[in-house]
Amino acid sequence: MIFINALLDYHTHTTHSWDAKNTVGEMCQSAVDKGITEICFTEHFALREGDPCCDYIDFEQYSRDIEFAKDVFQGRLIVKKGLEIGEPHYKRDEINSRIKGQDLDFIIGSVHSIDGVDLKDYIIHRDQISSYRGYFEELLETVSVGDLDVIGHFDLLRRYAFDSSGRYRHADFQELIYEILKKAVSRNIGLEVNTSGFRSSSTEIFPSRAILKEYRDLKGEILTVGSDSHLTDTIGYNIGSVYLMLKQIGFKSVFSFEKRKPKAVEL
16 A cells, blocks of 8 residues: 555635635635645636636635634644636736735636637637647747746646547647647646546546656656645545655655745655
8 A cells, every 4th residue: 555645626616716616714624624634725716807707806805715724723724825727828917916915825727718719619619629729829939938837737628628629649749748848847737646646537646647748757856746636525636646646657746835836745
């Protein structure tokens, strides 16, 4: 039997995100009940007009709720404050101005839309090649100029495109994927391993094992693992099994963050 000393869930949402169901306190209690040792809240934030995340979060109340949770759960759960920023390359100066002074521990950078169109709508009337190429090109822009600590659910488009076009072939986009990973490593940006893929039709993590292996081959080390939970039931979902998979690939650590600084946690 393999014992895991620490379980970190670094992608969670509460009622501070427009699409989540539970409060900070409720999510913390669920994390404790499930043996999670550290949780980072990563509430949605974006500045694209029409995006439901735009101007949804009340930063002052979010901060108060985080500080209260740190007090209540002291000694039982480490609580960190983060954001998941949609398209952080878009209006990046305004984003930086809006989040300045928020005392964030961690930022996930994600692509949820392209040219203002949600991914689930973007794939309509597009074939698999053009859909994924557009997505990966947007992700390359994000990682090239955005302010982020890790790339969120690297090949997220699979969540929406799997039912209509099945699995994409890594080889069809290998050059683009390589450029994204190379840029991430050069900027000290990590990858998020997102377990919500196990809850989608593809029943696989985001990103694929092939991307994780290529990231390791490029000497990339920074990984966080998150459930992408929007409710208490899925806190910590499959994180332990993902840790074991990462060890098999050859990774030695996952990472926690404090004030945007990564710290290795041995697997």
